[in-house]
Structures are given as structure tokens and as C-alpha cells.
Amino acid sequence: MNLSSFFIYCVIVAFSPGPANIVILASVQNSGMKKTLRYIAGASIAFFLLIVASVVLGQLLTSSMPFILPVLRIAGCLFMLYLAYQVYTMDVSKSSGNQTTSFTSGFLMQFLNPKVVLFTLTVIPSYVMPYYTAGPVISAFVVAVSLIGLSAYMTWAVCGSLFQGIMQKYRRTTNTILALFLLYSAIVVSGIPELIKG
Template sequence: MNITSFLIYCIIITFTPGPTNIAILSTVHNFGAKKAMEYTYGATIAFGLLLVISTLLNTILMTIIPKILIVMQIIGSFYMFYLAYQIYKMDTSKPTVNQSGTFKSGFLMQFLNPKVVLFTMTVIPSFIMPHYIAMPTVTLSVIAITLIGFLAFITWVLFGTIFKEFLQKHKKAVNVMMALFLAYAAIEIWM
């Protein structure tokens, strides 16, 4: 296995903007780092669970993957448009109530996030299983990939925390930009 290619793939996929990372940034912006961390914990556990599911069901999923991907694209796109709309219509003049940024919302988002689903279904069979089939090695790989994802999520929490004052000052413009990025990500699923 080419460890460099594997790490580059994992880092690029997990650290680049996507629905989860944008949602984390929005949560920091609107509800603070503590709520964003709660969301991040849910997202991380779901991310690891998706890796485990991918590992355990890889051979079965390969036969039905086109059907799963189409369903995930449809559900994920609509959910991302819904999130974009919620971010856009958020009333910036009223104080916000902590309704978002929960462990549950972070957890569920991962199962509806096509970027995460595609990544978790491809990384193990592409990089790990062709070279390693021993359960301890595969398990360590799943743990390592989950930690990389967690580090990516934490980076977005830190980014949001560092720039919180700026983001608060330009709240409506930031919400519009995040909504547009999320809508763009939803559209890109179909390209």
C-alpha cells in the first residue's frame, strides 16, 4: 500500500469544505464552539461507524452500490438544500436559541452526506483491503481514518472560533455565503 497516497486522499477528502465542515463552521458561528464540539463528536462517531459498515459489508455493497448511491444522492442533496435554506433564512437580528449543533444532528448528517458516504465506501476497499485483510490491521486503519476525520472537524471548529468576531460582525453575509456553498455542494453531487 502506498501510505503517502492513502494519507493524501484521506486529508484532502476530510479537510476540504463539504456539508459537514460547513455545518460545523455555521454552528460555531451561530452557537459557539461548545455546540460545534457536540456536533463534531456526533459526526466523528458516525464517520467511524460508516467506515466500520463499509469494511464489514464491502463485498455485499459492491453489487448494489449504484442503487445506494442514487438514493444517497437524492436524500443528501435535498437535505443539503434544506440546510442551506435554514442557514440563509436564519434571522440574524434575534438572539439564537441552541436548537442546532447537537450530537444527534452531527451523527445523522454523516449518513446523509454523500461526500462522507462515498469516501467511507471507497477508502477501505481501495487502500486497505487489497493489501491487508487481518482484522487487527483493518481495525487500526479504521481508527486512523476516523482520527483524521476528527482532526479535520476540529480544524473547522478552531477556524470558526478564531474568526468568530469577524463572522459575528458580518453575520448575514456569512450565512448567505455558507448557504451558497452548501447549495453548490448539493448541486455538485449531480455533476
């Protein structure tokens, strides 16, 4: 397992601008940290539940249909390529500040957020399950990914307007670097380097 690629993928997806991060950024500016923490709590719990669901689903499918993991690897690779393009072309100035900041809205938004759903459904099956099957090891990765997600939400909340200003000022450079990291992760998870090595 390529741990560097795994953690790069997790960090880039978690910290790159997306619907939840943009709402957190806007809500800190509009509603304050206290109300935003409710939204972060809902989003974080939903994120954790989606990762757990992907592990359970992955284990069930792996035991009966071993071919599903290569399919998930391909899906994860294609999603990362799509996400790299989205990050490269993203304009973070178009944030949605009118969204509610309740626990429920944070929780439900994760299930409607294609970035989070596709990430959580592919990250553990694509990176971890081809190499590890022990419950405690997989659980440790679930916790690690969940903590990365929570730390990303908190970072967006704490940095608030400062982070938004930096992203807008250096948007092209920042988005290009994030997109290149995602491209690297997509190549690794696709299995192409393994095929080249023979």
C-alpha cells in the first residue's frame, strides 16, 4: 500500500474547496463560530458514517465478488481525475453564504455532496482493502480518514476570512498545485505504476 498517496489523496480531498468547506467558510463570516460548530458536527458524523458504510459494503462485496475492488479502484481513479479538473477550474469566490448552519443541514448535505459520497465510497476500498483485511487495521484507517475530514472542517472554520482571501488572491497557483497532487494520486490508485514495473 502506498501510504503517501493515500494521505495525499485524503488531505487534498478534505482540504480542497467543496460544498461543505465553502459553507463552513461563509457561515463563520455570517453566523459566527458557535453556530458553525453545529454544522461541522453534523457534517463530521455523516462523513464518518459514509466511510463505515463503504467498509461494510466493501467487505460484503469482497467476500462474494472479488472483482469489485478493481472496479472501485478504477472508479476512484476516474473520480480523482474529475476532482482534479474541478479543483483546477474552481472559483472559490462563488461561495454560498445563504445556506443554514444547523447540525441537520451539515449532516444531510454530506449525503447529497457528490465529492464526499464518491470519496468515502472509494477511499478505503481502493487504498486499504486490497492490502489489509484485519478489522482493527481497517478501523484505524476509518478513524484516520474521519479525523482528516474533521481537521479540514475545523481549519476552514478557524481560518475564516483569512483563508478565503488567500484562496482568492492566489487562486490559480493554489488550484494548480492541488490538481497536480490529485493527478498523482489518481495515477497511483489506478495501478498503472504496478503494471509498468511488471
